[in-house]
Amino acid sequence: MPIDLSLTFADTAPDLGELSELLTEYYGQIQERLMNVGGPHLSIETEVRTSLEAIDRFLPPNGAIVLARDSSGFLLGCGFMRMIDPQRAELKRLYVRDLARGFGLGRKLIELRIDKAKEMGAKTIYADTVRGNSSMLALYDRLGFTSTPRYDGNANDAALDPYLVYRKLDVRAA
Numbered sequence: 732m733p734i735d736l737s738l739t740f741a742d743t744a745p746d747l748g749e750l751s752e753l754l755t756e757y758y759g760q761i762q763e764r765l766m767n768v769g770g771p772h773l774s775i776e777t778e779v780r781t782s783l784e785a786i787d788r789f790l791p792p793n794g795a796i797v798l799a800r801d802s803s804g805f806l807l808g809c810g811f812m813r814m815i816d817p818q819r820a821e822l823k824r825l826y827v828r829d830l831a832r833g834f835g836l837g838r839k840l841i842e843l844r845i846d847k848a849k850e851m852g853a854k855t856i857y858a859d860t861v862r863g864n865s866s867m868l869a870l871y872d873r874l875g876f877t878s879t880p881r882y883d884g885n886a887n888d889a890a891l892d893p894y895l896v897y898r899k900l901d902v903r904a905a
Contacts, residue, residue: 820848
C-alpha cells in the first residue's frame, strides 16, 4: 500500500522536540550498527544534543534539512546536508522510520539533498555510513557514489574511522 508523503526543506530550525525524538531513534540504530562491527559505545543523548546544538550548520544559507511527513504531519524521516566549503557538501543523518521503509523514501531524501547541494554550488558530495550497512552502501553505489578515504572537513571524530565507510559523488561526472 502506498504511503502519502510530503517532503519539505526546513527554512528555519524545525521543532526540536520532534526532531530530538527522531534523532534518538537514528542514533540508537547507529549505536547498534557500530556495536555490530566492534565499534565504540556512543552516548545517544550526547549525540542528539550535539546534533541539535549544531542545527544551524545544516540550515540555509550553508546547508539544508529535508523532512518527510505523512498526511497527518507525523515526522517519518529526515536528511541533513551541509556545505563543507563552496565546492564540497556532506550528507548527514539520513533516517527513515521503520513504518516508512520500503517506499523509496531513503533514496528520495538522498536525491533531494544532492540536488540542493548542486544548487548551492557543490562539485563533490560526500557521505559516510557504518561498515556493514549494506543497504545504504548499495544505495550510494546505485546513485553513483564511489569509495573514498576520509575527506578533509568530515564531521565525525577520527576515532570512528575504522568503523565507517566513506563515499563521494563527483557531480561533474554524474
